Amino acid sequence: MDTQKQEERYERARAALASGEYKVTSLGEGAWSIVNGDNVPYRVTHATCECKDYQHHAHSDSKCKHICAIHILFPQAPEKKGGQPNMNEPNALTGWTRLYHSSGAQVTLPITYGVAGIMYAQVDAYLSAGFQVNAPGLEEGEQKQEVVSVSRRESSDGTPIVAFYLAHPKTVKKFLHAYLNKPEDIAAFEAATGLKLDSIPTWPGERDIDKDHKDAGTYIVPLPRPINLVWEVNPKWQTWSAEGGKSTGAIEPHKRILVRYDAASKPVTAPLNPAPEPATPTANLGEPARKYLDNTLCKDDPAERVAFDAYLKAIGQSPASLESLRTWYRASNGK
Numbered sequence: 001m002d003t004q005k006q007e008e009r010y011e012r013a014r015a016a017l018a019s020g021e022y023k024v025t026s027l028g029e030g031a032w033s034i035v036n037g038d039n040v041p042y043r044v045t046h047a048t049c050e051c052k053d054y055q056h057h058a059h060s061d062s063k064c065k066h067i068c069a070i071h072i073l074f075p076q077a078p079e080k081k082g083g084q085p086n087m088n089e090p091n092a093l094t095g096w097t098r099l100y101h102s103s104g105a106q107v108t109l110p111i112t113y114g115v116a117g118i119m120y121a122q123v124d125a126y127l128s129a130g131f132q133v134n135a136p137g138l139e140e141g142e143q144k145q146e147v148v149s150v151s152r153r154e155s156s157d158g159t160p161i162v163a164f165y166l167a168h169p170k171t172v173k174k175f176l177h178a179y180l181n182k183p184e185d186i187a188a189f190e191a192a193t194g195l196k197l198d199s200i201p202t203w204p205g206e207r208d209i210d211k212d213h214k215d216a217g218t219y220i221v222p223l224p225r226p227i228n229l230v231w232e233v234n235p236k237w238q239t240w241s242a243e244g245g246k247s248t249g250a251i252e253p254h255k256r257i258l259v260r261y262d263a264a265s266k267p268v269t270a271p272l273n274p275a276p277e278p279a280t281p282t283a284n285l286g287e288p289a290r291k292y293l294d295n296t297l298c299k300d301d302p303a304e305r306v307a308f309d310a311y312l313k314a315i316g317q318s319p320a321s322l323e324s325l326r327t328w329y330r331a332s333n334g335k
C-alpha cells in the first residue's frame with residue numbers, strides 16, 4: 001500500500017467533507033451513500049466502495065477517498081491484532097451531540113473533533129439516519145413534563161386557574177398554572193386529567209398553593225394518573241431575564257406557559273392502564289376510579305380506599321397491586 005497516496009486521499013476526503021462536496025447518508029448496516037460532486041451516489045462501507053478508483057485498487061488494500069471519508073466521519077476502534085493506530089484517524093478528542101431516537105429515547109452521540117465542516121457533516125449523517133433534534137411530537141422550543149396533581153383557584157373576575165405539580169417531593173411549588181378562559185379550555189383540562197373541574201375545591205388564595213402548605217391535602221388533588229404537559233418558556237420571562245432579571249426590581253413574569261396537554265402519550269408510569277373511557281354524563285365524576293397498575297380495581301372498602309389515596313398522594317401514581325399497597329402501608333405506618 002502506498003502510504004503517500006493514502007495520505008493524499010485522506011486529505012482530499014477531508015477537504016471534500018469540509019467544503020460540503022460530499023453528501024453522506026446512512027444506509028444502515030454499516031453502509032453509507034456518498035454523493036460526489038458529479039451527483040453519482042456510491043455505496044460505501046469502512047472497507048468497500050463502488051467507485052472506479054476502489055475497483056481499480058481493490059487488490060492493494062488501499063482506500064479510495066470515499067472510504068477515507070467514512071473513516072473520518074465514523075472512526076473505528078483501533079484493530080486489536082497488533083495493528084498500528086492509524087494517525088489519519090485521530091479520535092482522541094471527541095465532542096458530543098444530544099439527539100432523539102424516534103422512540104423518544106434521548107441519546108448522546110460522538111462527534112470527532114476536527115475541521116468544522118467535517119463535524120457539521122457528521123451531524124448531518126446522524127440526522128439523515130433518522131435521529132431528531134426535538135423529542136418526537138414536539139415543536140422547537142417545546143418541552144414535556146409529567147405532572148401528578150392539580151389545584152384550582154380563581155382570578156378576580158372568576159376565571160378558573162389550575163396549577164399542576166410534580167411528583168418530586170422536594171418540589172413544593174406548582175410547575176405551571178393555566179387560565180381556563182373558555183369552555184374549550186375546561187373541556188381540554190377535563191379530558192386530559194380525567195377530573196371534573198367542579199370536583200376540585202377552590203383554593204381561596206391569590207397565588208397557587210404550595211405542596212408544603214398545611215391545607216395542601218385538601219386543595220391539591222392527585223390526578224387519576226400522571227399526565228404530560230407540553231410547555232414552553234414564556235417570551236416575557238425571556239425578555240425579563242435578558243434585561244437583568246431580579247436585579248432590575250421588575251416583577252418576574254411566569255416562566256412556563258402551557259402549550260397543550262400531551263394526549264397522544266401513554267402514561268409512562270402506568271403502562272397497563274388502558275386510556276380512560278370518555279366521560280359520560282352518568283359517570284361518577286367526583287370520584288376518580290382507584291385502579292391498581294395490575295388493572296384490578298380498589299374494592300369498596302374504606303380502609304383500602306384511604307390507603308390507596310395516601311399511596312397515590314405520597315408516590316404520585318397508583319400502587320402496583322393490593323399486595324404492594326399493603327406492604328407499603330405497613331412499612332410507612334411502622335406496623
Ligand SMILES: [Zn+2]
Pocket residue numbers: 042049050051052053054064065066067
Ligand atoms: Zn470510492
